[in-house]
Amino acid sequence: MPPPELDFRLDDFEAADERIEEKFWHAIEVEQDMLTALAEYHSPDGAHSFYVLHNGAVTWGIPGEPQIVALHLQRDLERGTFRFEHAELPLPAMAQSWLIHRGCPRDAIGLLPDAATAPADETTRALEQRLMDDGDHFALLHSYTRDDPDDLTTVVVLRALGERSPAPFRVLHEEVDGDAWTHTLREGGFATVDEAVQWCDDRLIGEAAPLPPVRLAARSTRISGTVPATPAKRPSGRNR
Incomplete structure (x- = not known):
């Protein structure tokens, strides 16, 4: 249709x-x-x-x-x-x-x-709901969208705004299943922007380790969320 x-x-x-x-x-x-x-x-x-x-x-x-x-x-x-x-x-x-x-x-x-593709699982659905709610908590630093039919994937690096966290940089990783017309979305936390961008670069050449979990500060009670408030300048790094 x-x-x-x-x-x-x-x-x-x-x-x-x-x-x-x-x-x-x-x-x-x-x-x-x-x-x-x-x-x-x-x-x-x-x-x-x-x-x-x-x-x-x-x-x-x-x-x-x-x-x-x-x-x-x-x-x-x-x-x-x-x-x-x-x-x-x-x-x-x-x-x-x-x-x-x-x-x-x-x-x-x-x-x-x-x-658009549908969420493949509840983890994806829950993360997307948080993305919609927390748009003023993160700044977009870097992204890469690959539309190769054999590897439909997007990687995103965000920086937490005003959050005291041991992992203030977040990576979002979306993978699309073109046959099932679904997608999965996952999140990882990094201490530095270089580590976050490096993970994205490694994913794009097929050598990425599993995403590390997001670690919040011990006293933080705010629900983690990930979506940009205002796009920021991208850091240098490989894009392909």
Whole structure:
């Protein structure tokens, strides 16, 4: 069943100024025919729309770049203008979290049936739920998305913000089973960013050890979560 046609609901709106118009063209419109909605929500008053999008054009660009786009459209109903925010993220749950922390109702931005792979197990499902809730606790440092049919995998490095932990750097590792149309997601904790990036590099060449468990500080009672608040500059390291 083909995905529904993507509709940004902007037929009666124009960008609030020339800068926004140019930015929207380069960020969204130029590749609109390659964007697929994985989830979307529109506020009852029509002032806001939230999208989780897959950008198929990334496949033909720089290897490893994130393929998920979170888009928040903000319409001025009286003036007939719009503004927008967007973020390019490696995992759908990260995009959902980004949108939730910008006002999208949590229960309204679930992935559309058959639009994306399903969680393969309860561990994956629980981790994704935490990702959606804790989007303001982590910064994105590094990611690599591999869309090789024989190895559909994504690795992500995050840094905990304001958390006193012996493992402040986290790795998320997603693997997709293309035949079963499912995915698994796992999390590991590292003391340094170099160790975290090295694990990702090792995974991409097939030499990674099992992910180490996340260790929280002894007095920490906050539930661990993993998704970026604000993307940060990526560290150097092998990407292939």
